[in-house]
Amino acid sequence: MICMRNMSFTVIGHQQINYLNLSMNSINRVLIAGGTGFIGTSLKNYLENQGYEVGVLTRNRNATAPNIFYWNPATNEFDHHAFAYADFVINLAGENIAAKKWTGERKKQILDSRLQAADCLASNFLSAGFKPKKMISASAIGYYGQQTTNEIFTETSAPGTDFVAQTVQAWENVQDVFENLQIPVTRIRIGIVLSQKGGALPKMTVPVRFGIGSAIGSGKQYMPWISLRDLLHIFHFVLENEFPGEVFNAVSPVHIINRDFYRELARALKKPFFFPNIPAWLLKLILGEMSGLLLEGSRVSSEKLIKEGFIFEDIELYRTLVKEFDETSNP
Template sequence: MSKHILLTGGTGLIGGKLTEALLNKGHRVSHLSRTPSTHHGVTTFLWDVDKGQIDEACINGVDTIVHLAGANIADGRWTDARKKEIIESRTKSIALVYKLLKAKPQHTVKAVVSASGISYYGDKGDELLTETSAPGTDFLASCCLQWEHAVNMGESLGLRIVKFRTGVVLDANGGALTTLAKPIKLGFGATLGTGKQWMAWIHETDVIDMYLYGIENEQLTGEYNMVAPNPVTNKQLTKAVAKELHKPLWLPKVPSFALQLLLGEMSTVVLSSQKASAQKIEASGFKFKYPTLMWALKEIYAQNDS
């Protein structure tokens, strides 16, 4: 059955691909954006989160809101001002939408499907993380906790709430894999820190499929780890990428202290360990197209070669 979906963050790497997938399935799609857009088949409504401004017409006829908006965590050092921006871009944005829904009680919105991050759990070493595992205490964990709390406010409006705690998305066209692969392609790849930290990864196709699943499966509620069933360590991921690129790994590991000096607090992005379980989403009926790293990387690099 066709739905009308309103996306925040609809022009980002994931948002753009999800938009295309929704349109291809016959759904109607609208975006909330700070700037007008000419995306074919998509109506763009303007909002300004900092000023508390939003086009009230954006929710007309909408069934589901997908909340992907949020400042890039890797864009610049984590000053106090930057941390505030990272959190508020996620929390104030959904709060502004909820404020509009409260002001328009005749709205047709039934569900909110939101991004969150696997960083919710903090650095947990070798512990297998399920959705009931305790949150961490570092900045990114706190950010995810506040993000999810803001999204949960929709429950008081009678909305179905789904939150996907996203791992490292492997995508041929950007994001973490491009950053990891760049020095490897140049012959300067190396394991980061001890290399033993777990990387909860997921192929971008499975990311899009899981969002579609969350939108279309009206029985789905709560939080789910958006990760493949087979997590790997940083060393395993680095070696697998080098193998696919036919490049040697000859440099020693990059010491943790060097990364901390270079990146400051942001080093937790690459040094924290999250061995996250996909059992809950699989038990709900979701099927992964790329459950193993080997399959995922072969598809991505075959795509690049073609």
């Protein structure tokens, strides 16, 4: 049984579209939902370089490029011309979990943005009688909870119980609606993405560039990271292979704790690293519950991906950071 919170929908543009012909003519075409963020933009460019034709869903009504299509998951508006690019669909949509301090309303926005995006896609697939060949959904390593232990979490480990873990579980569970439509789904649990283009790294580098970098809290929490380059390769790897119903952790195979991460970051930027740790109590005072994102971190395994044949390019953190900063300063 297919269950969606809002089955009403708005079709934008011409309603009489031959979806069968679109599907037959759209060889190597990918539609990215949430494709205007730094990961989505990078993924679009990367896949185009690999020979794919890529369409992007955006909430910007003023976008005019021929491969950019308007949607609004909150109101279930969707331009069905986007199906021309939907042989494969990659869903990255969702509010940035660390962009603002968590309030009750902010938590609701974070969760709803993920659930509404999946519902909007599924309800419009259903109404149009359209079925992509494959669905790839972003997820997060926050699934395992904000906890620091020596346990190595794999894709079969139990989920955590905090807000982030519960949000990620709901995010993954809502993808079942596509499987109910007989659309194969693969979920990718993404770690801390290292890129100067966006995400956490530009914020991390600010104090280090000023020579006042230091570890956070105990400094013993793990930081399951992945280079943007390897993350793009993982999406491509999953696109090119069949993994229906599978879940993969997208993290570097090398585990590192916060103190060592910041030491390597300082070394890559040729800056000192001697300041005392930022006290946990201060972050808790400023950020409240959200401080757990910084103060806790789990060891997460990517062994499953490796066993499937994926080869990581960026394994050593220091070399990865140096390469990232060199590419940014010398594009």
